[in-house]
Amino acid sequence: MMQTRKVILFIVEGKWDERSLAGILEDLVSDDESISFQIVGTDLTSDMDSNTENIEQRLIDQIEGKCAKEGFWHSDIKLVVQLMDMDGAFVEDDDIVEAVVDKTQYQDDCIQTKYVEKMKERNRRKGSIIRKLYGLNSLKNKYGEEYPYRTYYFSCNLEHVLHNSRNTPDFQKAQLAEEFAEKFYENPTKFIEFLQQDTIRVEGDYLKTWKFIEQGHNTLHRHCNFHLYFR
Numbered sequence: 480m481m482q483t484r485k486v487i488l489f490i491v492e493g494k495w496d497e498r499s500l501a502g503i504l505e506d507l508v509s510d511d512e513s514i515s516f517q518i519v520g521t522d523l524t525s526d527m528d529s530n531t532e533n534i535e536q537r538l539i540d541q542i543e544g545k546c547a548k549e550g551f552w553h554s555d556i557k558l559v560v561q562l563m564d565m566d567g568a569f570v571e572d573d574d575i576v577e578a579v580v581d582k583t584q585y586q587d588d589c590i591q592t593k594y595v596e597k598m599k600e601r602n603r604r605k606g607s608i609i610r611k612l613y614g615l616n617s618l619k620n621k622y623g624e625e626y627p628y629r630t631y632y633f634s635c636n637l638e639h640v641l642h643n644s645r646n647t648p649d650f651q652k653a654q655l656a657e658e659f660a661e662k663f664y665e666n667p668t669k670f671i672e673f674l675q676q677d678t679i680r681v682e683g684d685y686l687k688t689w690k691f692i693e694q695g696h697n698t699l700h701r702h703c704n705f706h707l708y709f710r
Contacts, residue, residue: 484513485557490541492522496562496637498656506667507709512557517545524563524608525601531611538628539620553624560708561612565634565698568605574696575599585635585645588696606693613689629685631705632692640679640703674706 487508491497497516505514523529523537542559545551567574567590575598578584578591583598585591592598609630617625633640638647642655663670674680681688681704688704691697 490561495652495656499659503667524605559626559628561630564636569693569698634702
């Protein structure tokens with residue numbers, strides 16, 4: 480069938496991002512728009528193969544892979560939205576502390592990990608990539624075609640914002656995603672009100688919200704700027 484509606488393509492880390500948000504977002508778009516999700520399966524901003532030189536191309540690969548799979552044309556894509564977990568990316572090195580933990584733990588004022596030096600290196604890489612990406616308005620492929628682009632954050636991560644659960648065990652994520660999707664199924668506009676809560680919303684325009692999240696321990700706290708998407 481010929482594609483007639485403009486596609487808003489969300490790039491996310493995992494399937495629970497899609498399960499939590501896809502149905503809600505689909506009900507909030509206009510009649511001439513549709514929602515599609517590209518699940519990367521990893522955090523591209525943290526991936527050891529990513530850097531500031533290749534991150535745009537890695538995102539283009541994700542977009543065009545999705546287009547090929549779903550039969551979208553370049554002109555069908557109205558907007559590419561990347562949703563990011565902050566994962567304490569901008570804390571100081573001194574706030575990364577060694578601890579006997581099975582999995583990295585994010586606290587109000589520190590990151591606890593077995594691998595301190597690796598975490599410091601990850602944050603340097605992740606932070607530099609994030610700064611580059613939030614400064615972009617579009618992504619351009621090798622043919623000179625541009626995809627309008629915006630990125631929004633969930634801090635410390637998606638579960639922290641949606642469920643106030645910062646270090647959620649993997650086995651609980653499926654249940655939480657299902658519960659969240661069902662909560663707003665019949666009234667998706669309530670989701671926008673949820674994002675507007677004082678305990679979650681970051682004040683200011685797009686750039687100001689990104690400058691805010693870089694400060695202090697903010698990438699460990701419960702913050703989100705996704706409400707700006709609905710403006």
